[in-house]
Amino acid sequence: MKIINSKDIKNKLIKKINIAKKNKKLLIISQGKNPSVLSYKNAILKRCSEFGIEYVDGNFDDNKNHLDIVNYCNNLKNIGGFIILQPLSINTDLAYLRENMPFYDLDGFRYDSLGKIMGKNFKNLPQTARSIIKFIDYMDIDLKGKDIIIANSTNVIGKPLSMYLNYKKATVTLFNSKTINQKEKIKRADIFISAIGKANFYNSDYFRDGQILIDAGTSFVDGKMYGDIDYDSLENLNIDIVTCKNGVGSITTLSLIESLLFDS
Structure with a gap:
């Protein structure tokens, strides 16, 4: 098992961000106290502090809804771009937000x-999808004809990422919660990308030598963060893997700041 280091990608992004004008303010919208959301938000706030980026932390109680969020946003000024951290409360209509959120969309959220x-x-690709692509580019993978499975079918990761990979002439399959015969299908894939948020769900039984694995899933057990893939079980396999903690997750916050400063 070879773990793909994110150091080179990080350093390239940090160098690019350091020379940019820090004149744009980031709006972060979240709701409630979901551990994964709080972890991601804290990582974003840390990056903002590191680079001197102004931000607005718009956290709403669970009893608030989409109208409260949009009204709040409409009263803000000088926002460079926004990101909405999901999940939100059951009171909040995502469709309404996708149609009515103001400001530049940094995470592929709006319709x-x-x-x-x-x-x-x-x-406007979502940042997790963008970060996965940065790793694929870094590994210099020729995507033409590659069989790729994405264990995620959401608008945040699976669907937009599949559109990009298909554009690059890969053959892409999206898994959902009802997908059958997953082990057999994953073993046939050249690249497996996971973002299901289930700790150590995929072990060595799902994989074979020669594959590339990208773990973009995060979940918490007893306060400790885990990815979707059980890395310890893969020690004897000849595979390349991008882990969640020091891989995709560490790049996503930098990619967000990059988009704010250069795209918005």
């Missing part, structure tokens, strides 16, 4: 952003 992705304009 117009998703429409652009369908039209092969990937400027």
Whole structure:
């Protein structure tokens, strides 16, 4: 098992961000106290502090809804771009937010952003998908003809990422909670990308030598963060793997700041 180091990607992004003008403010919208959301938000706030980025932390109680969020946003000024950290409360209508959120969309959230992705304009790709692509580019993988499985079918990761990979001429399969014969299908894939949020769900039984694994899932057990893949079980396999903690997760916050400063 070879773990792909994120150091080179990080250093390249940090160098790019350091020379940019820090004149744009980030809006972070969240709701409640979901551990994964809090972890991600804290990582974003840490990056903002490191680079001197102004931000607005718009955290709402669970009894608030989409109208409260949009009204709050409409009263803000000088926002460079926004990110909405999901999940939100059951009181909040995501469809309403996708239609009515103001400001530049940094995470492929709004319907117009998703429409652009369908039209092969990937400027507004969600940040996790963007970070996965940065690793694929770093590993210099020729995607043409590659069989890729993504264990995630959401608008945040699976669907937009599959559009990009398909554009690059890969054959992409999206797994959902009802997908059958997963072990057999995953073993046939050249690249497996997981983002299901189940700790150590996939062990060595799912994989074979020669594959590339990208773990973008996060979950917490007794306060400790885990990825979807059981890394300890893979020691004897000849595979390349991008882990969740020092891999995709560590790049996503930098990618967000990059998008704020250079795309918005």
